[in-house]
């Protein structure tokens with residue numbers, strides 16, 4: 343079920359815009375035009391159904407932000423919208439532990455709201471580790487992070503922090519103070535950098551206002567960013583968002599660079615990297631197979647190119663599923679490749695024969711047409727010449743499989 347977002351606002355126009363943003367973020371808007379209506383809706387729902395609430399500061403039955411108190415008391419992460427904002431109101435809103443406030447003054451502000459919503463949703467799966475010996479500082483940082491739906495972890499020493507990092511692979515950001523019992527925060531940072539690059543785990547160093555050299559030391563030692571204490575809540579959260587988005591963008595770029603556009607399988611370049619690394623790790627008992635769809639041109643010619651694309655995607659799903667323990671890839675055109683580390687030839691040949699048989703049994707359906715497909719496969723376990731040598735050998739067997747009538751597996755002599 344899609345999480346819900348409670349909108350408490352009596353302005354039809356802004357409710358319309360906010361509701362469509364919520365729908366675009368794949369969430370479900372639930373509307374209330376007053377505090378009383380919101381209380382009624384909420385009394386009939388489970389709090390965990392809601393991702394957050396978007397609350398107008400001034401409502402007919404709650405003119406001074408009382409609706410904000412209600413959503414916060416109901417443990418709903420709250421975003422405040424307002425048409426006016428003097429410094430006293432702003433301070434009052436920020437005092438209330440809200441996620442953020444949005445001034446309803448331009449379309450760009452609604453764009454920011456949309457970013458905020460999708461972040462709240464994504465943050466649920468992101469871990470942030472706070473390493474600080476000062477309990478008050480730790481508590482403040484984790485409270486702010488939890489308000490934004492992050493999973494938070496705390497450590498009082500660098501060693502403890504490294505242990506947490508080892509156990510929790512979803513930690514993407516570490517906030518570390520320098521002054522820790524035992525080795526310093528900078529020492530911990532250099533240990534983190536031996537395990538993970540800046541693009542994999544972001545580190546923000548905490549520096550004191552009086553110590554200007556510390557922030558530079560953090561950056562030179564591999565930190566992505568630094569924060570000077572005492573920090574404002576808005577600055578803190580902007581830095582967190584910026585660093586998390588940096589990690590996510592790199593991940594997106596990496597995924598795009600490593601995968602085949604049509605099928606989502608790893609591409610040829612990525613395959614070479616992974617297979618070569620696996621071969622180096624265990625240089626014996628490796629198998630490599632080339633899988634080629636039979637008479638694929640006929641599918642394109644008979645049912646059209648879109649049907650050809652559909653067939654490639656369907657077969658790729660089967661390849662990904664069957665060989666998820668191994669290293670599969672789309673090599674280009676109608677050819678797939680699988681590298682199997684640590685397997686005997688006869689076991690690999692059995693797996694490929696089962697795969698070939700399973701594929702011939704599938705009835706492909708595309709725009710009212712039904713048809714069957716088959717594949718020819720060449721398998722080798724001869725590691726001579728590295729991955730390129732194995733590919734040449736597998737290609738020879740694939741050629742034999744095509745010549746011997748297709749829909750078959752040819753391999754090294756047993």
Ligand SMILES: Nc1nc2c(ncn2[C@@H]2O[C@H](COP(=O)(O)OP(=O)(O)OP(=O)(O)O)[C@@H](O)[C@H]2O)c(=O)[nH]1
Nearest residue numbers: 634635636637638639640642647650651675676744
């Ligand atoms: N739809 C679609 N077709 C592709 C794609 N890449 C390559 N092809 C087509 O795949 C076909 C491959 O044809 P051939 O090399 O003659 O091989 P085949 O028809 O499978 O015959 P055999 O391999 O000898 O069994 C060509 O018509 C290419 O245009 C793609 O991404 N999408």
